[in-house]
Amino acid sequence: xxxxxxxxxxxxPPSRSYAxxxxxxxxxxxxxxxxxxxxxxxxxxxxEYMETPRPLTHDLIGNIIKxxxxxxxxxxxxxxxxxxxxxxxxxxxDGIGERSxxxxxxxxLAVALRLQAPILVEEDVMSEASMLxxxxxxxxxxxxxxxxxxxxxxxxKRLQEAIDGEEYERAAKIRDQIKEIKA
Numbered sequence: 616x617x618x619x620x621x622x623x624x625x626x627x628p629p630s631r632s633y634a635x636x637x638x639x640x641x642x643x644x645x646x647x648x649x650x651x652x653x654x655x656x657x658x659x660x661x662x663e664y665m666e667t668p669r670p671l672t673h674d675l676i677g678n679i680i681k682x683x684x685x686x687x688x689x690x691x692x693x694x695x696x697x698x699x700x701x702x703x704x705x706x707x708x709d710g711i712g713e714r715s716x717x718x719x720x721x722x723x724l725a726v727a728l729r730l731q732a733p734i735l736v737e738e739d740v741m742s743e744a745s746m747l748x749x750x751x752x753x754x755x756x757x758x759x760x761x762x763x764x765x766x767x768x769x770x771x772k773r774l775q776e777a778i779d780g781e782e783y784e785r786a787a788k789i790r791d792q793i794k795e796i797k798a
Contacts, residue, residue, distance in 0.1 A: 616691065616735035619646065621662060621724065624655050635724060637692075637736065644745035646736060648692070648700055654721035661728035673725035680730065684708050690727040692720050692736045695744055698788065743785075 622638035622645060633655035634647040650658070657673050670678060680687055685708025694701040702720040704727075707713050718726075727734050770793050777786035 616737060617642075617644075617741050619734050619736050621658065621728065621734070624659055624662075635721070637724075637734065639741070639745075644741055646692075646741055646745050648720050648724070650721035650724075654719075654725060657725040658721070658728060661725055673722065673729055676722075676726050677729045680706060680726075683710060685711055687726065687730045687732040689733045689735055690718075690723040692723075692734075692740055694737070695740045700740070700744075 618640040619637040620640055622636040625634050625636065627634040627647075627649055630649055633650050633652065635650050635655065635658060637646040637648060639645070657671060660667065660671070661673070667674065677687070685706050688705045688707050690702060690704055692700055692702045700720045702718045702723040704716040704718050704723055705713075706716060724734065726732075770789055774786055774789040774793065777783070777789055
């Protein structure tokens with residue numbers, strides 16, 4: 616599993632939602648995870664350590680975990696299936712033992728940030744969906760100052776890899792992304 620951190624949140628125009636960019640801690644790959652407006656706001660509040668007058672949903676989940684004498688050990692993004700990410704909350708406590716709770720990645724990220732738990736991504740998921748590996752410092756600055764969007768060169772490389780690997784369904788999705796960028 617690959618340790619990541621929340622690098623930034625950007626508006627994602629094609630889906631009219633937000634992309635949470637997860638960056639490899641010991642590398643340069645970035646994983647964009649599309650989330651809704653509510654979840655993006657909750658993640659942003661956690662990143663800024665902002666207190667709310669009453670607990671929001673993700674605060675409540677954290678309070679429940681702590682209230683039953685448990686700890687959030689880690690959040691794992693485990694699977695990417697048909698463009699949908701799957702995640703789990705790995706919880707441990709004397710009364711409940713070790714538990715893996717299914718979660719949407721957006722909710723898992725919001726809870727992990729509140730409880731300061733590590734965020735991990737399966738290598739298969741990172742390999743399939745990550746963007747902009749091996750970037751230069753100029754590209755790094757451009758990425759930090761621009762809204763999230765996959766680079767055309769990166770997509771074309773991934774398209775060729777999918778075709779070479781006879782992953783035609785994945786290739787079709789990448790082809791559609793390329794058409795959308797060129798339009």
